[in-house]
Amino acid sequence: MTDTIPAATIPGVLRAAAETFADRVAYVEDDQTLTFSDLLSRVRRTAAGYRDLGVSPGDRVVVWAPNSIDWVVAALAVSYAGGALVPANSRYTGHEVADLVDRTSARLLVLADGFLGRSQREEVSAASSLPSLIDTVDVHELPDAEPGDIDEVASAVRPDDVADILFTSGTTGQPKGAMSAHRQTVGVARAWGELGGVHAGDRYLVVNPFFHAFGYKVGIITGLVTGATLYPLATFDVEQVAALVESEQITVLPGAPAIFSSILAAGVHTRHDLSSIRLAVTGAAVIPVVLIERMRAAAPDGLAIEQVVTAFGMTEAVVVTMCRGDESAETVATSCGRAVPGMETRIDVPDGAPEGTAGELLVRGENVMLGYLDDPAATAEAIDADGWLHTGDVGTIDADGNLRITDRLKDMYISGGFNVYPAEVEQVLARLEGVYDVAVVGVPDDRLGEVGRAYVVGSVTEDAVLECARERLANYKVPRQVEIIEALPRNLAGKVLKNELRPTSEES
Structure with a gap:
């Protein structure tokens, strides 16, 4: 079993990591590196800066930015100042972020002004007056102050205090804020690291967004408890991922199934040496079996992980x-x-x-x-x-x-009195040669109540998809409609947005 840091709060884990791993590299981003000792130093000064701005223990701070070392410092400093972190989706509009600020009564908003060519500061200012905010700061210009007695503030944080409020993806309604205690955020990161055998010699590419639990808790916090070196990636680009794996000899690559299917579909594994990856972890409500088989298979058909x-x-x-x-x-x-x-x-x-x-x-x-x-x-x-x-x-x-x-319960539809689970149909169609991605939804039908509509990404014909389904599925499970599209709509966590695929009442 991998040795991990035993502390039960995020500030405690950070300080223990700085002591245990000291001059080991904690983060690499482009030509910037940060040791565990450096990370603690920056977090302490930023936390003191937050306090000087008026942030007190128990206050909420929203961080709205893409993956970066600065994001890590900004987020850990919230915990070090005794606050609760509220990560916001980096692709949110100003209106959506303003809603999070208002709903959490956040005292501080940290944003990445100019990300993707947008003015986030102007967007959020135009969206709401944000009465709870005392300030808005750029993630690349974090407040910096002498630490003073900020360590005492960090030491006062208790395992049962709220560490973070992560909002659900909102694919079926208004996002809800799930609250976790420090002991939970640290505990789940430790368990994940131990089961995966993550250790201080690992080089861990974090493609998962930090605003998501897969990037924040299983990424940032797991890095602290194990001593692994993390490589944050702001946006997913399949060629960039492959090049980083090859040049940095990345050993750990977790991600949504779409990450790995994109790598295989683009064929980058035939142009770059990805053999350094020893551990790949993927998860979703439903994972295509054929994807796991190809991830394990030898190159060039698979990734040989x-x-x-x-x-x-x-x-x-x-x-x-x-x-x-x-x-x-x-x-x-x-x-x-x-x-x-x-x-x-x-x-x-x-x-x-x-x-x-x-x-x-x-x-x-x-x-x-x-x-x-x-x-x-x-x-x-x-x-x-x-x-x-x-x-x-x-x-x-x-x-x-x-x-x-x-x-998912909400994805099941009833066709001619029979329950149809789209994931079963998707697993079958995913094995058809030329299919890169697929999603099935139920759509209204005058005779059967509902029938399946398959949205397929790949170099196949509608007839080939239907023939495959008829050969391998009972008649009531066979989609009655097939649409070949360029890409499925997904959120940044890789989840297919099936609500965007279902027809509106006017269309149906």
Whole structure:
């Protein structure tokens, strides 16, 4: 098992990392490097600068910027000053960020003015008066002050204090703010690092956005507890990723399934040496089995990654299940692994249902959020009286405890009286040669109620897609409509935005 830092708060982990790893490189970005000692020094001075601006323990600070070393310093300084971090999606509009500021009563907004050629400062100023804010600062011009007694403020942070408020992706409604305590954010990062065998010699490319739990908790905080060197990437570019892996000998590359399917579809693995990658971790509600097989397969057909691990998580619980390094290729390819330490899983099915019956996944344990910010009704709806979080995902759990997600409850549709789970159809179509990406949704039909519509990215014809489906699926599961498109709409976490694919009432 990998040795990790034992502290239970983010400031405690940061100070322990600076002491343990000292002059080891913590971050590399372009030609800039930062040791663990340097990181602590910068965080202390920025936290003191926050305090001079008027930020007090318990205050919320919104960070709205792409991945960078400056983002890391800005975020860790919030915790060091005793505040709660509120990461904002770097692609949000000023109106969306203003809403987060207002809903969290944030005292400070840290932004990257000019990112993607936009004026974020002007956007947010035009969107709202933001009465709670005392200041807005640029992430590349963070406040700098003598630390003074800022270490005492950091030492006063308790494991049960709220560390961060991460807002859900909002793909089915208004985003909700999931609150986590320091012990939870640190604990899940430690568990993920230990199960993945991440260590101080690893070079970890962080493609996942820092505003997402996969980038922030499994990225930044895991780097602190393990001593791994992190390489933050502001935007995903498949050629840049491949070139960085080759030049920096990257060993750890987690990411959404779309990251790896993009690498394979672009063929960059045939032009760059990616053999340094020893650990790849991917996760989503549903992961194409064929993708896992290709990640493990030898080049040029695959990426030849030694250890490919699948996991399941969500904003409200971060990491729930994860495969272990010693599990079979079949287990990794067909499941999301077993519950991580401190977590329980079960499938909600009627009493007496046959073993293996699919139902809603319920999870309980140390990683489950404290609740939704200022929304006790939504919290009570999500977490029942026994502490079980209702995920909205449909799945099964085998005799060994391995979870298999079959779909989202909201994505299921009924065709001619039969339940159809789009993920099952997507898994079949993903194996068709020439299909790079696929998503299936239910659309209204006068005779059957609903039928499937497949959106396919690739060099295939509609007829070939339908023929493949008819050969391998029951008739009621076969999509009645196929559209060949250039790309599926996804959020920055890689999740397909199926609401954008479903027809509006006017279209249907």
